[in-house]
Amino acid sequence: MELETKTDTEKSELFSSVEKLKPTFASNEAAIQFFSKKLEEISSIKKCTINDLIISAEENPTDELFSEALSLSRKIQFLKKD
């Protein structure tokens, strides 16, 4: 596994924050369930299927609900990849 060679020896404020974070969910399944429910709620508000929601969201990402739908979809995709 090749690692990026460029390094930055100074510890950033961002990394200091990141290394203290605790996971919000204990398992992928719990996170998927939570994010899927939120996605379904947006789909219900927008009166369309989740597939149509994501396709519409791609053309209207400045709409806050559409933007959130795209973000939720990516989260679920990440959690299902393993």
Next chain:
Amino acid sequence: MAKKIRHDWNTWDNYFNVHEKVLKNYSANFVNPQIKYKDDRITDNYYTLVLDRAEVRTQKGNTVFVKIEKDVEVQQGARKKIARTYGYSYHCWQKNGDGTDQNLIRYCSPHPDHNKFHHKHEYLATSAQSKLIRIDDDEWPHVNEFLDEVIKRF
């Protein structure tokens, strides 16, 4: 010599250090030069970074908005933790004179059910549909490249 992978694993401290450093490098272009990523940890190995609605001054004298989202995968490496970007969205838009939003460009990682490849949306003022540009697997931009495009082009 093998071609260098642009979006390869990085040590996790360097991954986040570099992300902060890039924002600092562009601080003169941000209306709020102190703007920072919001970080979150979803599960053991899944972190997110979000830069939301950051106002950017361009070389043409315009102010546009960007939203950068990163889904970061973290694993235990041989000596220390390592990190890489798994999913992302880089979005740029502007406000019209009437207060409505005009999308400009948006880079997306592959979606699960459609556009299953890295891609870029070029939004057109004259159409409700964007022009879709496919991007090769490792050719999607780093954050600094996205910001360069936004600052020079708009």
